Amino acid sequence: MTLEAAAPVAPAPLDVKRISAISLDLDDTLWPVWPAIERAERVLHAWLVKEAPKTAELLVTPGILRELREATAKERSDLAHDLSALRRESIRTALRRAGEDPALADPAFDAFFAQRQRVELYDDALPALKWLSERYPLVAISNGNADIHLTGVGRWFRTAFNARAFGSGKPHAPIFRAAAASVGLLPRDVLHVGDDAALDVVGALNAGMQAAWLVRDERPWEHDSRPQLIVPNLHALCVALEAG
Template sequence: MRFNRAIDEIQVLSFDLDDTLYNNHPVIAAAVQAMNDYVNTLAPWRAQGPEFWLKCRKQVALQHPELTNDVTRWRQVALRFGLQQAGFSPAETETHAEAAYQAFATARSQIDVDQSVLDLLASLRTRFRLIAITNGNVEVERFNLAGQFEQVLMAGRDGRAKPHTDLFDAACQHCNVAPNQLLHIGDSLDTDVQGANLAGCRSVWLNNQGVRYRYQGLADIEICDIHALSLLLT
């Protein structure tokens, strides 16, 4: 654990979810595959590959840039757009877009957080209040993070995506704490650390992704392993 700035008076720990508390890469890959598998069974001559759906997402984002703050609506709108492009009627489009998204959402929730991480959260809960702040659309209540947080704030539903400060502001208001009393833990410098810093909150960068980020600011604390957070209890 490397401290770049001194922190004190922390009352609330907020956690990013995807790639912070579990490896999300295989989960998303499986969810996208489940969505594609559903769509591709509708009619072989209408089957479209991943490249088609990626183009749909990009096209929808160009037409409606506000959707990038809500990944659930973005994917749903892109599904409808793609199905329309493939020649489905309006009624068929609605039916199949909903079914395809449900296939995605079900696979998206096939997550098993390691018991050691759950034990860490239980230990931290003895001293701090725990919440989650995510740009993703994972449904926490559908897997074994259910009940771990007093509040889960999601981009789109609760405000603009990180690094916008909306979710951090809402967290501080919900917990009735000053921004410097909330410590946010996440794997992304661009979204988690930048967002927390902009909101005046404290930040922990979980440096475990091997990604080159654009944001040049420093987190208050840098760690390489989520279990290093146990040092906050000492």
């Protein structure tokens, strides 16, 4: 990986010498999430057309899927941290509303989930993961239901944390602290990198980590606390770390 690009502007001092590990968000950090979700939803609909045609017809109605998701999330607040369970239960609700077997929710979700893992990484992701993993232990922290092994990036990570398995997610401090502890470190020794200003950056800062905001488009920073680094891509992150 060539590191000739100029280092990005750092709005607050980044203490590179303090960094002994890096935690990374997954969706919209290593790959764009919506193409994967949209493809998985098309596969789910095709599965329903074959196995539960009344439900498939119901879900064609504009807005109905969002309505079902919102209703499920409201009724099952205990599943707020578990996107897989929420989606499975929204499918089950749709099956019931259409008068079809709610037990089909499990295989229907399986069809969705398999496709959801078929992500297309940003061009800078694999070179950066290789470069970073040769220098730091990497830990994944995600609120989503992507699996590092099924998506093909598992080889670069020491371990991974997601909100479903952990029981709570970002921006709450426990998942960040657990990620640091998993590689034998305190949060202050870890740099967290992610695209979401509130969930990733503010969450990591509040947990005691340094934070890098990965912003691939033009968005203003709208929070009081500020990241130690703002980068437009993962290549720039590597440049900044190399320069430090």
